[in-house]
Amino acid sequence: MxxxxxxxxxxxxxxxxxxxxxxxxxxxxxxxxxxxxxxxxxxxxxxxxxxxxxxxxxxxxxxxxxxxxxxxxxxxxxxxxxxxxAFTGAAQMRExxxxxxxxxxxxxxxxxxxxxxxxxxxxxxxxxxxxxxxxxTARASTGEESLEALLLARSQCPAVPVPLVTLSQALADAQRKFEACEYADLSRLLPQLIATAHASKDASVGQMQERMSAALSRAYLLGSELAVKQHRDCVARVAADRSHSAAEASGDPLVIAASSRAIAIGMRRHALGASEKIDRDAGLNGAITMLTRTALDLGAEQGNPPVPQLASYGSLLCTASYSAAQNGNTAQAVALIEEAENAARRLKSAGSGMGNAQFSATTVAVYRIGVHTTLGDTALALTYFESVEPRRLPSAERRARAFVDAARAWKEHGDVERAADALHRAHDCAPQELGRPSVQRLITALVDSPGRTPATLSALVHRT
Missing domain, CATH: 1.10.260.40 (lambda repressor-like DNA-binding domains)
Incomplete structure (x- = not known):
């Protein structure tokens, strides 16, 4: 233990x-x-x-x-x-x-x-x-409850401060669970991890407190990303806001960029649910503006910036491009994804931003699938899917996501059988990814499609 x-x-x-x-x-x-x-x-x-x-x-x-x-x-x-x-509010931690x-x-x-x-x-x-x-206040929370529990963790989960190296290791383990799509396990771990990060930050001073704030931001960021997976948008937005507050306290531009990306994703998802077009457009434009300005603030658009900085820059542009596609702005979406491709070419090695913002030429190609499917050009989207080598994607979560995006493209392209095959391959990568509400709706839509139901789809329904 x-x-x-x-x-x-x-x-x-x-x-x-x-x-x-x-x-x-x-x-x-x-x-x-x-x-x-x-x-x-x-x-x-x-x-x-x-x-x-x-x-x-x-x-x-x-x-x-x-x-x-x-x-x-x-x-x-x-x-x-x-x-x-015992560490309490009366104790502090040295650098x-x-x-x-x-x-x-x-x-x-x-x-x-x-x-x-x-x-x-x-x-x-x-x-x-x-x-x-x-x-x-110390009830063990599971499943759906734990997503709200992560917002109450500071007050309801007893915790003591730990050294930064211990907290960083715990965060790395949690991130690995996200990348392996072990969402149920992660939802149980996060409240205690967030509570421990709060206690460690509160017990620190000076530069150590800034570093602990960055760790706290990462913990909330992971919570926001997990809530997005489960379509718990209110939880995702609150967790993203808390991540951003901690990021600003850290002063780390990469941590601030990662939390800004999470806030923009929340803005985009909220806008897509708006009943009025004017609210929808305003929300989507706000998200795109936040993403592009944050990317430019990194100063990575030219020269030879550090790999993490350039990776964060490219990831922000990919997210902005997808947001523009959902806003129906083809020219803006294409321009943003092309600049992301340019950033990927400038990378001397595979790079990773904070949280789930891994970045490479392959991840840009995966974003292209979603962007062009959303814009209605499924033939081009599937061309990009054919160019993707799944083994080059950094995690099971990213590989499963690529196959799910391909399944959506095949469905819109009118090929239910190949859509089902893509979902089957996604399940092989990460079974819990297919439990997401949006993927379940996709499976239901494929089952309800006219014509013969492919055997692979029938098998998938029973497995999920």
């Missing part, structure tokens, strides 16, 4: 730590790690009966020596045993990732036992409050 595992923030653990019930806490951890009483007693050089009495509370576990030993053997974070100050305690630390050594007793008294004073609050 790593530092971000939900176990450490569960009501049982936090209540035991807050009330200095260290024996029951040790027993809960031992059970979670699937260790027997005999195994732990042997490693701690304790008799079975002594350890058993400690775990059940018959013998108070207050000896600093035994607390330290159990903490090491069971890999319990020291602050849960009162052996180190090297270490804590700067601005409160009063509890010393070890000669005065350790007395310090432990003082800590127990203080814990008893606050224990009732903590126990009263946490049980109602």
């Amino acid at each position: 790593d530092a971000l595992h939900p176990f450490w923030s569960s009501p049982e653990v936090l209540r035991a730590a807050a009330t200095a019930r260290y024996g029951p806490l040790a027993r809960a951890v031992r059970h979670a790690r699937r260790l027997t009483l005999a195994q732990v007693a042997s490693r701690c050089h304790l008799s079975l009966s002594t350890l058993s009495r400690m775990e059940t509370g018959q013998r108070k576990l207050i000896d600093v020596h035994y607390l330290r030993t159990l903490s090491e053997v069971l890999e319990i974070p020291p602050h849960l045993f009162g052996l180190a100050p 090297d990732g270490g804590p700067v305690n601005v409160g009063t630390a509890i010393p070890g050594g000669q005065d350790g036992d007395e310090a432990m007793r003082r800590r127990q008294v203080l814990a008893g004073l606050v224990g009732v409050t903590i126990a009263g609050v946490l049980p109602g």
Whole structure:
């Protein structure tokens, strides 16, 4: 169980730590790690009966020596045993990732036992409050609920700060889940990850706080992208806005660009649902303007900018081109996608922007499929699909997305069988991608198409 595992923030653990019930806490951890009483007693050089009495509370576990030993053997974070100050709003983090305690630390050594007793008294004073609050706010959320839970994470998920390297690793793992289309797992992980990012930022100062803000922005960005996948547009827009606020606090232009792209996607999707044409046009034009201005602010339109900068520039233009296509502006859409192609040619290697904004000549070709299908030129869209080598796409999510876009193009082109085949290949890449509401509607439309239903489509209906 790593530092971000939900176990450490569960009501049982936090209540035991807050009330200095260290024996029951040790027993809960031992059970979670699937260790027997005999195994732990042997490693701690304790008799079975002594350890058993400690775990059940018959013998108070207050000896600093035994607390330290159990903490090491069971890999319990020291602050849960009162052996180190817990990170709170009164603690800050140095730029090297270490804590700067601005409160009063509890010393070890000669005065350790007395310090432990003082800590127990203080814990008893606050224990009732903590126990009263946490049980109602630490519910495990799953599926649909968790998308709203990520917006409430800061207040409802107990979390402690972690070093930047730990937070970055957790974000990288979450990003890999998105790219593998493991959306159900990701939706369960994100609230705790966001809460931890908030706690880490709040406990930091100076440049470290700026870097933690960038990490928080990435966490919310991932939440926004996941909400878009599930067509939860309100959640996506709020998460994108929070990502942008954290990005501005970081001062990192690439992080700001990524969050701006997410906001523009939200604007575009909201505009497409508008009942009045004037609102629709205004929303789409606003999204296009935001995307193009953000791209130009990167200063990557000429010269030899760094690869991440150029990749972000190209990704923003691809998104702007698709938005222009949805607004029916062919000239603007083509001009933007051609500039994105030019950016891809200038890349010395495959590049990636922040979040899901991977960029290469191949990803531009995939965007071309959607752009030209939307503009009504499915023959040209399918020409670009034929030019795509799926193995060159950076993730299962991107490969599945390419096949889904091709399926839409084949449907509009009047070839249900090849559309079904493209969806079948998308399913092989990433089954959860076909569970998206928009893809389910596409499958339904293909089933309802006149004529014979292809066998591959019938099989796909049963698999999804």
